[in-house]
Each structure stands twice: as structure tokens, then as C-alpha cells.
Amino acid sequence: MERPKRKNPILRTRLPTLPPAARSRIALGLTAAAAMGRFELQQCRDCGAVQYPPREACQSCLSVRLVWKQQPDNGELLARTVLHHSNDLFFRERLPWRLGLVKLACGPTVVAHLHESAEKRVRVRAMLDRAGQAVLAALPEKEVNVADDRQLREFTCDPKFRKVLITDGKTAFGQSLVHSFAKAGADLIWVGHSEPWKKFAGFSELKDIPQVTLLPLDLSDSKNVREVAAEIGAKVDIVVNNAEHHRAFGIANRAGVETARAEMDINYFGLLRLAQELGPVMRARGADGQSSAVAWVNVLSIYALANFPPHGTFSASKAAAHSLAQCLRAEMRPAGVRVVNVFPGPVDDEWNQLLPPPKIAPAALASAIVKALQEGTEDVYPGDVAQEWLARWRDNPKALEKELSS
Amino acid sequence: MSRRGYEGVAVAVPVTVPYVRYSIRAAHWWLARALAEVISRSGLKKESIDGLSVSSFTLAPDTAIGLTQHLGLSPRWLDHIPFGGASGVVALRRAARAVQAGDAEVVACLAGDTNHVDSFRLTLANFSQFARDAVYPYGAGGPNASFAFLTAYYMGLYGAKREDFGKLCVAQRANALKFEHALFKKPLTLEEYMAARPIAEPLHLFDCVMPCAGADAFLVLHEDFARSRKIPHVKLLGTIERHNAFASDPVQMRAGWALDREDLYTQASAGPADMDFVETYDDYPVISLMQLEDLDFCGKGEGPAFVREHTFTHDGSFPLNTSGGQLSVGQAGAAGGFLGMVEAIRQLTGEAGARQVEGAKLGLVSGFGMINFDRGLGSGAAILGTAKA
Numbered sequence: 001m002e003r004p005k006r007k008n009p010i011l012r013t014r015l016p017t018l019p020p021a022a023r024s025r026i027a028l029g030l031t032a033a034a035a036m037g038r039f040e041l042q043q044c045r046d047c048g049a050v051q052y053p054p055r056e057a058c059q060s061c062l063s064v065r066l067v068w069k070q071q072p073d074n075g076e077l078l079a080r081t082v083l084h085h086s087n088d089l090f091f092r093e094r095l096p097w098r099l100g101l102v103k104l105a106c107g108p109t110v111v112a113h114l115h116e117s118a119e120k121r122v123r124v125r126a127m128l129d130r131a132g133q134a135v136l137a138a139l140p141e142k143e144v145n146v147a148d149d150r151q152l153r154e155f156t157c158d159p160k161f162r163k164v165l166i167t168d169g170k171t172a173f174g175q176s177l178v179h180s181f182a183k184a185g186a187d188l189i190w191v192g193h194s195e196p197w198k199k200f201a202g203f204s205e206l207k208d209i210p211q212v213t214l215l216p217l218d219l220s221d222s223k224n225v226r227e228v229a230a231e232i233g234a235k236v237d238i239v240v241n242n243a244e245h246h247r248a249f250g251i252a253n254r255a256g257v258e259t260a261r262a263e264m265d266i267n268y269f270g271l272l273r274l275a276q277e278l279g280p281v282m283r284a285r286g287a288d289g290q291s292s293a294v295a296w297v298n299v300l301s302i303y304a305l306a307n308f309p310p311h312g313t314f315s316a317s318k319a320a321a322h323s324l325a326q327c328l329r330a331e332m333r334p335a336g337v338r339v340v341n342v343f344p345g346p347v348d349d350e351w352n353q354l355l356p357p358p359k360i361a362p363a364a365l366a367s368a369i370v371k372a373l374q375e376g377t378e379d380v381y382p383g384d385v386a387q388e389w390l391a392r393w394r395d396n397p398k399a400l401e402k403e404l405s406s
Numbered sequence: 407m408s409r410r411g412y413e414g415v416a417v418a419v420p421v422t423v424p425y426v427r428y429s430i431r432a433a434h435w436w437l438a439r440a441l442a443e444v445i446s447r448s449g450l451k452k453e454s455i456d457g458l459s460v461s462s463f464t465l466a467p468d469t470a471i472g473l474t475q476h477l478g479l480s481p482r483w484l485d486h487i488p489f490g491g492a493s494g495v496v497a498l499r500r501a502a503r504a505v506q507a508g509d510a511e512v513v514a515c516l517a518g519d520t521n522h523v524d525s526f527r528l529t530l531a532n533f534s535q536f537a538r539d540a541v542y543p544y545g546a547g548g549p550n551a552s553f554a555f556l557t558a559y560y561m562g563l564y565g566a567k568r569e570d571f572g573k574l575c576v577a578q579r580a581n582a583l584k585f586e587h588a589l590f591k592k593p594l595t596l597e598e599y600m601a602a603r604p605i606a607e608p609l610h611l612f613d614c615v616m617p618c619a620g621a622d623a624f625l626v627l628h629e630d631f632a633r634s635r636k637i638p639h640v641k642l643l644g645t646i647e648r649h650n651a652f653a654s655d656p657v658q659m660r661a662g663w664a665l666d667r668e669d670l671y672t673q674a675s676a677g678p679a680d681m682d683f684v685e686t687y688d689d690y691p692v693i694s695l696m697q698l699e700d701l702d703f704c705g706k707g708e709g710p711a712f713v714r715e716h717t718f719t720h721d722g723s724f725p726l727n728t729s730g731g732q733l734s735v736g737q738a739g740a741a742g743g744f745l746g747m748v749e750a751i752r753q754l755t756g757e758a759g760a761r762q763v764e765g766a767k768l769g770l771v772s773g774f775g776m777i778n779f780d781r782g783l784g785s786g787a788a789i790l791g792t793a794k795a
Contacts, residue, residue: 020531020543027539053540053779059653078657079562081547081554082607087527088546097545101555101780103656109780111544111551135543 001148003161004290016286016335017090021131027054029068034126034134037377039073041106042066052108073123075104077138080114090130093287098151100138112138115149127155127376130286130336132329147374156376157238157295157338160185165236167192167217167274168243170200173299173347176366177240182211184370187291190232192217192243219243219270220262229277234285239278240297240369243270246351250312260313267317268324271298275328286335295373296332297340298325299365302386304343305393306400310355329378340378342369345385358384411644411673415502416632417790418625418639419448420748420757424587425620425736429520433464434476436518436738440623441477444514448625448637457483457510457626459501461493461517461740463529483510491687491775492647492784493517493743494622499645499786501626511631518621519739526617529739536779547606550614552777553690554606559657560692561608564707568608570714571691572599574726575612575733577718578688582730584720584761589618589736612733615689620738622748629793638793640754643768644673645788658781661774663700667787671702674768674789678702681789682766683725683753685746687774688733693782694726697772701787720761728753728761746771747788754792767792 023031033040042051044058045065057064083097091097100114102124112124113135122138127146129135137152147158164181168174169191181189189211193200196216206212215232218224219241245266247259275296285293303315304322322341329339346352348359360383368382381390392400421443423436437460445452458481460470468476470486483504487493494517501513519525530548532538545551560566576596582588594612602611625637632639646669648662663670671677678701686694695709703724704712716724729735729749732742750769752758763769768791775784 020538020546022531022542023539024535053536079555079558081551081558081609082604083545083547083551083554084604084606085550086546087530087548088542091545091547097547099544099547099551099555101559101657109656111541111555111780113544129543131543133543 001153001160007289013285014093014287014289016283017093018131018334018336019090019129020088021133023133024054026056029054030126031128031132031134033068034128035377035379036381037375038070039124039126040068041071041108043069043071050107052110071104071106073125075102075122075124075138077101077118077120077122078103078109094151094154102138110136112136113151115139115144115146115152117144127152128338128378129155132333132338132378145374146376157340157373158184159238159370159373161187162237162291162294163188163235164238164240165190165192165232166240166242167219169193169206169214171242171362172202172349173362173365174242175202175206176363177242177369178206178209178212180363180366180370182209184374186211188213188235190215190236192228194218219273220265222273225273225277229281233278233281236278236282237291237293238295238297238373239274239282240299241271241274242299244299246311246314248311248314248351248354250309260316263314263317264320268320271321271324275324279328279331282337283332283335286337293335293337295338295340296328297342297369297373299342299344300325302343302345302381302389305389306397306404308404338376338378340369340372340380342372342380342382343386343390345383345389360385409669409673412502412506412642414629415505415642416627416629416637416639416793417498417642417751418627418632418637419444420751421447421623422587422748423518423621425589425618425738427521427589427616427618427736428523429619430522431520431619433462433518433520434468434473436520436619436621437462437465437473437516438477440516440518440621441514444623444625449635450512452479454512455479455514456481457501457504457513459485459487459497459513459515461487461489461497461743462519463488463490463739464519464525481510483513488740489743489775489784490740491689491743491782492773492786493740493775494747495645495771495773495786495788496647496784498626498642498747498788499647502642502645505626505628511627513626514623515626515744516621516623517741517744519619519741521617521619521739534776534778537777540779549689549777550606550609552780553692554609555780556658557613557690557692558608560659560695563659564710566692566695566710568600568610569596570710571613572596573713574691574694574718575599577722578727578731579734580719581728581761582734584759585729585735588730588734589616590730590734609690613690615732615737615742618736618738620736620741622738622741622744624744624748624751638755638757640751640790641793643676643789643791644670645786646670647784647786649784651785660696660700660706661782662785663697663772663787667700667702670787670789674791676768676789681768681770683720683728683750683763683769685727685750685769685771686731687743687746687772688727688731689737689742689774691733693774697774701770701772720758720763725763728758728763743773743775746773750790754790
């Protein structure tokens with residue numbers, strides 16, 4: 001991949017269009033799995049037949065007990081074509097476009113977007129397209145960086161050559177994010193720090209990274225957020241909102257609402273302020289060349305799914321943020337800007353001191369976020385605790401509530 | 407129970423409402439024109455039409471039943487066959503049984519679609535659940551992309567060359583120049599075919615049909631009735647229909663004809679060599695080759711050799727798509743499935759004018775329709791013969 005040329009400010013900015021987004025409800029199972037980076041197809045619980053395209057009944061035994069299950073991704077490329085014509089605006093602007101017909105080892109034949117170096121033996125991956133819907137992509141057998149392929153790059157949010165805003169550089173996690181994005185080839189990284197009159201641990205190391213620009217940013221200050229957006233908003237391609245306020249305890253162990261209000265002010269209202277100021281301009285830049293505005297990352301918490309009473313008010317603020325992030329996702333969708341929600345378990349930091357391991361290391365969380373952008377997923381549950389909570393929650397949310405309250 | 411034949415069934419009054427590239431009319435307008443034309447040309451009264459069969463993609467929100475009120479018909483037998491390229495053969499089969507059983511005396515089979523400037527895109531986007539979920543989001547190339555895969559696979563497997571497909575297209579254009587309703591009026595050379603711009607490789611411009619508006623129609627009625635009214639007609643000697651055949655083939659290289667052709671030829675007491683002309687469903691030339699193979703005009707994979715051996719104009723060694731086929735006439739939606747049928751009736755009633763196949767007594771019409779996901783699902787064929795045959 002080559003560094004994109006500097007934008008000519010005289011030329012009109014191309015407006016975002018989306019690939020066809022309509023799907024039947026049953027087909028959204030493919031999207032749900034792809035959102036987490038998984039390749040799942042429907043499989044019949046009675047006869048085992050793997051089905052595609054998604055359907056309501058087994059084509060083999062007519063059972064309606066079809067479940068989405070992870071499938072082996074290998075297959076054979078039967079035929080390829082290159083489209084030079086399309087009836088859809090999104091593809092028309094991106095022609096020529098490669099497609100493949102693939103016979104999967106698990107049974108079905110599928111139509112897939114085709115990687116430029118795919119040969120006879122391929123791996124098929126479910127990816128989210130710019131409309132946020134799952135599509136299949138056929139990749140070469142050997143490991144490749146998907147974002148280096150002109151076509152498939154459209155389905156990723158690769159930070160390479162992009163400009164990133166990280167809202168809080170003061171924490172160990174924030175600094176890990178900066179290092180990870182610098183390593184991933186980001187062009188420019190704005191790093192927010194509230195209370196700019198204070199030096200924080202790691203300040204000088206951050207300043208030494210050539211891509212980094214530090215800027216005062218306090219998500220609880222509407223005026224400050226507006227000023228920052230006015231200054232850099234039209235250049236930001238990726239937002240990583242990692243600023244958070246985190247204190248322990250639930251309801252009875254603390255008097256008053258001030259701590260809870262401070263959590264809400266950053267974790268919920270901070271996101272709202274930032275989204276109101278930056279969202280509209282990012283939406284306008286959803287198709288602005290090779291390095292368009294592309295992603296908005298919210299660092300939430302696995303506690304957003306079910307309240308963790310020892311950190312009860314924090315959980316509530318993250319649940320509120322999660323709900324708002326779903327709204328943001330819907331509003332960013334017409335521009336093809338992906339909202340990535342990250343649900344880590346407890347991070348190994350001072351505010352989780354009393355929680356037993358495993359706790360996710362800040363650096364591991366940071367690299368999980370960069371990987372999600374490179375691979376194009378939108379729901380990220382990094383680390384063992386998050387994975388276990390997710391499994392319990394998907395299995396039976398009520399059971400998880402009871403488990404957490406005991 | 408043994409299979410009942412199609413004795414006594416007459417097929418008559420082939421009508422084409424002249425196609426146009428784009429129309430501001432609704433599908434109803436085109437179907438109305440077709441019905442009016444079959445009535446006036448048959449000399450029958452509107453009230454005598456007691457059976458109606460309708461094929462259309464753009465009639466929504468109406469179906470055949472709404473059309474009865476729109477057109478002021480009161481049929482006692484009604485069918486709606488939105489099966490695209492298979493609809494001509496399927497409409498004929500069903501109407502034939504209705505006439506034999508006495509459920510209807512005269513069935514008007516109509517197919518027609520309008521084409522506004524954005525109709526084709528909208529039809530593609532909502533063609534089927536599988537297409538919407540698993541094909542359209544992949545470049546939105548429509549059937550071009552799907553048939554590009556089949557063409558590429560066929561070329562790789564059987565050694566077909568672009569020139570082979572080109573030979574069919576060039577011959578069909580020559581036929582079309584003698585059909586007054588064909589939208590393509592200029593001759594096509596193989597050089598022009600080869601030099602055309604790519605659409606979905608290996609398909610190029612002249613491999614793809616042009617969507618347009620239009621309608622076709624014919625009547626199915628009892629032979630005795632046709633004779634008493636002196637309506638020129640042909641006989642239905644045999645017909646087959648099959649859907650979703652060979653579902654486990656990883657890529658479509660054959661369709662239902664390969665399963666049912668013996669039945670077809672047995673019904674007609676004739677073989678492939680007895681056919682004086684063939685009308686295939688030619689949305690893409692590779693599909694014509696698939697039909698020629700599956701209907702036993704040559705073996706599987708011998709299509710390319712067959713093409714190199716024969717000439718395909720109406721006066722050639724193997725008259726094929728004698729009115730030019732959809733590739734040179736235009737594809738008027740579901741009417742595309744009727745084009746070969748009305749042409750076969752013309753050939754066998756001696757109405758084909760300058761493109762008449764000399765001494766034509768038997769003709770085969772084949773239909774193929776509905777690329778629901780990765781392949782065409784419906785296939786059918788009919789053998790028609792002159793009233794004297």
C-alpha cells in the first residue's frame with residue numbers, strides 16, 4: 001500500500017455511499033458473527049448439513065433447527081470474474097471489482113469478494129462491509145494483510161496512513177494505545193490530556209514519538225470539546241475514546257451522587273459531547289479518498305452488559321455509554337464510519353487493584369483495538385474475563401445477573 | 407399412472423408488442439396491448455377469453471388477479487407465472503392442461519414488463535431473498551456477475567473460446583435484422599464482438615442482453631375450436647419442466663433438461679435430429695450451449711465443437727434463435743421467456759417472412775429462468791409441430 005497523495009483542498013470531497021445494505025432477518029446471523037470476527041454458517045442440528053445462503057429450513061431434511069456455528073474456512077476457487085459495470089453507486093465508484101465463486105470444504109458454494117492474490121485454494125472470511133453488513137471475502141491461503149488489498153481495504157479500518165485522536169494519554173492504557181497506533185503506521189496521533197498544567201507519568205516519552213501531537217482535552221468541558229473539534233475535526237479519521245472516570249463501589253458504600261455524576265460526566269456525557277462535535281464532520285468525510293474518516297472506537301466495559309455490583313455506578317455509566325454508542329453507530333452508518341465497541345474485562349490498573357487476576361494488560365487491550373480496526377470487526381471482547389462474561393451472558397443473561405450478585 | 411399426452415392442444419396467434427428501450431408506461435399498459443392484439447388478430451371476442459396466464463416482474467403491487475379487473479376480463483381459469491425465462495414453456499404447459507380438461511376454452515398467455523430508467527436496478531436489488539442476502543451486496547452486478555462465473559468455468563472446463571460465443575451472437579444478429587421488432591438494427595461482426603468493452607469478465611458487451619420494455623403473447627386453445635374459427639395454429643407435441651435440478655453440483659453446468667429430455671422426445675416421438683430449428687433461452691450465449699448439450703444436440707462439453715461445425719442463421723445448418731434471440735431483440739423482462747415461443751409459432755405457421763426456415767415442421771423451444779442465487783433454477787422445453795405434422 002502506498003501513502004496517499006495530499007488532498008487537493010480545491011476539489012470536491014466525494015460523498016459517502018454504501019454498498020447494498022438490505023438483508024433478511026435470518027441473514028443477520030452472518031453479520032452478528034462477522035462483527036466479532038467469526039465465520040459462522042447455519043448448520044442443521046438434526047442432519048448436520050451446512051447451509052448457505054441463510055435460510056429458515058434445512059434444505060436437506062427440512063428441519064427448522066438451524067444454528068449458527070463456526071465453520072472451517074477453507075475452500076476451492078471455482079471461477080472468478082472482474083466487474084467493469086455495476087448497478088450500484090458504491091461499486092460503480094470503485095470499479096473494476098473482483099469476485100470469486102468458492103466451493104467451501106464444509107459444503108456450500110458461495111459468492112465472495114476476491115483478494116487480488118487469491119489462487120485455487122482460498123480461505124473465506126466473513127467481514128463487515130461499509131454498510132456494516134456481513135459479506136464473504138476469499139483470501140489467499142497464506143497470511144496476508146487484508147488492508148493492503150485495494151478492494152478489501154474498504155471493509156477494514158486500518159490505521160495505516162490515517163490520523164487518529166486518542167482522547168486520554170495520561171493513563172498507561174492511553175499510552176499503550178499511542179504506541180500501538182504509531183506502530184500500525186498512523187500518520188498523525190492527537191493525544192488528549194485534561195489538566196494540561198500538570199505533567200503526568202510518561203509525558204516526555206509521548207512527546208518524543210514523532211507522530212504525536214498533545215492537546216488539552218477534557219470531555220467534561222463542552223467548550224473545550226467544541227474548540228478541539230473546530231481545530232482538528234476535519235482531519236480526524238479515527239477516534240479512540242478511551243477517557244473514563246472509574247471508581248469502585250456501588251450504592252450503599254458511598255454517600256451522595258458526586259462520584260456517580262463524575263463517572264457519568266466523562267463516560268456518558270463525555271461521549272455525547274464528543275459525538276455531537278466530531279460526528280457530523282466525520283460523517284461528511286466517510287469517502288474522502290484512501291484515508292477517509294473510517295472508525296470511532298468506544299472503550300466500554302464488559303460491565304456494560306450486566307452490572308458488577310462492586311463497581312456498580314461505574315457499570316451503570318458504561319451501560320449508558322453502550323446504549324449511546326448503539327445510537328452513534330446508527331447515526332454514523334450512512335457515512336460508512338464504523339463504530340467499534342470494546343468490552344474489556346478489568347484492566348490491570350489502579351482502579352481494579354482489589355480484583356483478582358486475570359486482568360487485561362493495557363498493552364494487550366491496545367493491540368486488540370488496533371487489530372479490530374485492521375480486521376474490520378466492530379464488537380470486541382478482549383481478554384479471558386471478557387470472553388467468559390460474554391459466553392455466560394449469551395447463554396443466559398439472567399443467570400449471569402444472579403452469579404454476579406452472589 | 408402413465409403420462410397423458412398433449413393431444414388436441416393448439417397454440418396460436420403469436421404477438422409481439424414492439425419493444426422499446428425505456429417506457430414511461432406501467433407493465434399493465436404492455437400487457438393490455440398484448441391482449442388487445444391477440445384478440446384482434448384471432449377474431450375472437452374479448453368475452454371468449456376465459457383463461458388468463460400472466461408473466462411479469464414489474465406488475466407489482468398487482469398480480470394476475472388484479473389485472474383481470476384492470477383489463478375487464480372475467481376468466482374462469484387464471485395463472486400467474488413470474489418465472490422469468492422459464493415462463494413461456496411453463497405457461498404453455500399449464501394452459502394446455504386447462505384446455506384439455508375443459509377448465510378453459512381459450513387461454514391468453516401474456517408476458518410483459520415495462521422498463522423505466524431505474525427499473526432494472528430495483529428488480530435486481532429485490533429479485534429474491536438469496537440474491538438480496540448473498541449476491542447483490544457483491545458488486546451489484548446482477549446476472550452479469552453470476553453468468554460470468556458460469557461462463558468462466560465452462561470455458562476452463564470445456565475449452566470454449568470467446569470466438570465460439572461470438573459466432574452465436576453474430577448469427578443471431580443476422581437473424582434479428584430480418585425481424586422488424588428487434589431493437590438492434592445494425593449488423594454485428596465478430597471483430598466488433600471481440601473488441602467490445604468488458605462487463606464482467608469473461609463477459610463483454612455483446613454477451614449481455616439489453617433490458618427493455620415490451621410484451622409477447624399467444625393463445626392456447628382446443629384444436630377443434632381453432633380449426634372451426636380458422637385460426638392458424640401449431641400442435642404441442644411434448645413438453646417438460648423441472649426446477650432446482652442437480653442442486654448439489656457446485657457450479658451449474660447443466661439443468662433440468664438433462665434429466666427430462668428422454669421424456670420430451672418420447673412424448674413427441676421425435677429426436678433432436680428431427681428438429682428443423684431451435685429457440686433457446688439466450689440471456690447469455692453460454693446458456694444456449696448448455697441447452698444444446700442438455701437437450702442432446704451434442705454431448706456434454708461438445709458445445710464448442712458443435713458451434714464450430716455449424717452455422718446458426720435461419721438458413722444455416724442449424725437454425726437457432728431465428729428472430730435474433732434476446733441478445734439482439736432485447737430482454738423485455740418476463741417477455742424474454744416468451745420470445746422463442748412466439749417465434750416458433752410464427753415459423754411453424756409460415757409467418758416468419760424473410761427469416762422463414764424453409765419447410766419447418768418441427769421446432770424446439772427451450773426456457774430457463776430465475777437465477778435465484780448462483781444458478782438458474784427453472785428449465786423447460788416444448789416441441790411444437792405444424793398443424794399437419
